[in-house]
Amino acid sequence: MGIFKKKKIDKRAVTYKQPSDTPARLVWKYSNVTTKLSLLIFGLGNLLHKQIIRGLIFLAMEVAYIYYMVTFGIKSIGDFITLGTKQQEEVWNDAKGIYEYVLGDNSMLCLLYGVITIFLTLAIIGVAYMSMKSAFCTQMRVMAKLHIPSFKDDLRSLKEENLHSLLLAFPVIGALVFTVVPLVYMILIAFTSYDSTHQPPGNLFDWVGFENFVNLFATGGRLSQTFWPVLGWTLIWAVCATVSNFVLGMMLAIVINRKGTKAKGFWRFMFVLSIAVPQFVSLLSMKTIFNVSGPVNVLLLEWGLIDKAIPFFLDTNTARITIILINIWIGIPYTMLSTTGILQNIPGELYEAARIDGATAPKIFWKITLPYMIFVMTPTLITSFTGNINNFNVIYLLSGGGPATLDYHFAGKTDLLVTWLYNLTITNKDYNMGAVIGIMTFVILATVSLITYHRTGSYKDEGAFQ
Amino acid sequence: MKAKQRITDAFVHIMLGVLSIVWILPIIYIIITSFRGESGSYKTYILPKEWTLDNYIKLFTETSSMIDFPRWFMNTLIIAIVSTILSAFFVVCVAYCMSRLRFKMRKPFMNITMILGMFPGFMSMIAVYYILKGLGFLESGVLKQVALVLVYSGGAGMGFYIAKGFFDTIPKSIDEAAYIDGATKWDTMIHIILPLSKPIITYTLLTSFMGPWVDYIFAKIIMGNDTKYYTIAIGLWSMLEKEYIEFYYTQFFAGCVLISIPISILFLCTQKYYVEGVSGAVKG
Known part of the structure; x- marks a missing residue:
């Protein structure tokens, strides 16, 4: 006897299944007139076979959609194509004797409502198909004289x-x-002229096709002079941050886990403490700690190691190295925590065999531990690489993208693509370029992930452990 | 051989000692600065000349319309609790579906989420801002808070990977045994699998709870200059702005210590679950 008492269920109800596995082509081929009509009058097939509530739900969705389209939707599709035609203008009001603003079209809202209408239309097409399938299922059951689900x-x-x-x-x-x-919505913005000079509601913006992408890559243009160096630094940063955290964190875990180390719990606690502090607190304090007049400089000066304070965030290379080092401080404890468990899963025989063959500790690390860990942790590594490319917090809270430079278009020397995106949109209101940068980030991430992901075993045999 | 072993051991311990000092020092600096009696921002020395609790007391007593720590704290607490419940519910639902149920749209769904995850999350934020504005969510401070909760939890379902990895490690035979005993899929989920998944549920709750405490950017965009409704993170950040830093520097660190304490305790208590959750994910 199990925990669950067998409930008495109508046998016919148990065999009731959704027709979800019938391909669309066959549904169309074998359906009768009522079923086909269900594509136009939602729920018809259900209503005719006493599945009243189910049929009414379908019908209600259709009525709601038609009502929406008639009152609002059709106009919004038109606006979506033109993105508004009437600009806001000043009109002389004779009665009051003043100029009045007459509201024009708001391109931004035109685009937004257009997108929403398109999504609703796609959804209703899906519902139409569901309605037909549901009618088809009922039709089949009537033909086979089966129980019709209530x-x-x-x-x-x-x-x-x-x-x-x-x-x-x-x-x-x-x-x-x-x-x-x-x-x-944002992807579509990339194909419009929605920049700082075309701000709704005062101005209209319009579709411009691939012009923004062309501008970004135009050789000699200010945008491309910014894009490539920023992209380069983003990739360097992501690789350095991911690899350094992974390798060093794992080494730390190994050192703490090795047989000879005493008080393992205590060491682990010392490092874990820094994760426990909320990240923005540690980042903001690090920013003050590495300030020109912050404690690091105070200490170094006091010990006589340097003659004058180092401006950590004012020189390009120093700033970049400092950020990577601070990121190591933040990231290593995470890797240590997550690798500890996995390290203990490595089969002990492997190590034993290696030791008998006379392998040294570093050799064991490079030949056994590292390959094993890379194999197991590839998905995590990709996630953390993606996270680092989009690591807004570390850059924004530590250096704010600085040191500022005139060579770049609204970016500093440590700005990543994502913080540049922030500058372009929030500070500068060039939404179209921001969207283009976002799409480029996506393209880069997608390429990197696809290449690596499809080579990992854990993606292919996800059921291997079940 | 033994002597060599002893040298290595000693070396390892010394190294760990030095490293943990490096890791602990910034935290100690935060704590001692929060007790510093002298006002002003940067000093040419590290240990305070005068120790005081004033920074903590002032945080709660001397509030102004621009800097109001207790209020920020309550704002964040409420937002965190509501969005934790919503987003943990979303994550567990999606992860359970993806791991233990088989249906036609499963693979496409997983691929779509992976692709969506590659866009900078911040990119959609600008559009979300306008959608919320269009829906009238940015009219008042309270509605802004509702909007922030929706933003934190709305897309949470897409971060199901770690939880799915955990569910994957629970043997399928348990489900099959339950079905044979006449349990429905729903019963199996509620009465069998979820009770077995306490570690990952705790982990999910914890990570979603910490989100609002540490998020800076979303809160900043939605709240704008409405300082009354700020969360802790943007509030503390505003203390470091040029016009406030001279006066609020030490109070900033006091505030940091205060919010780190509950979060650290939560984290240290649930650290075990964190490790189990993460290493479970990797196995799947």
């Missing part, structure tokens, strides 16, 4: 074969509203 059965199926729909509904809606729609 609304109660539908609800029950949410806890069984459709559990994923129940669980995914809210997270997917959240992700759509707060990630996907905004992202599509």
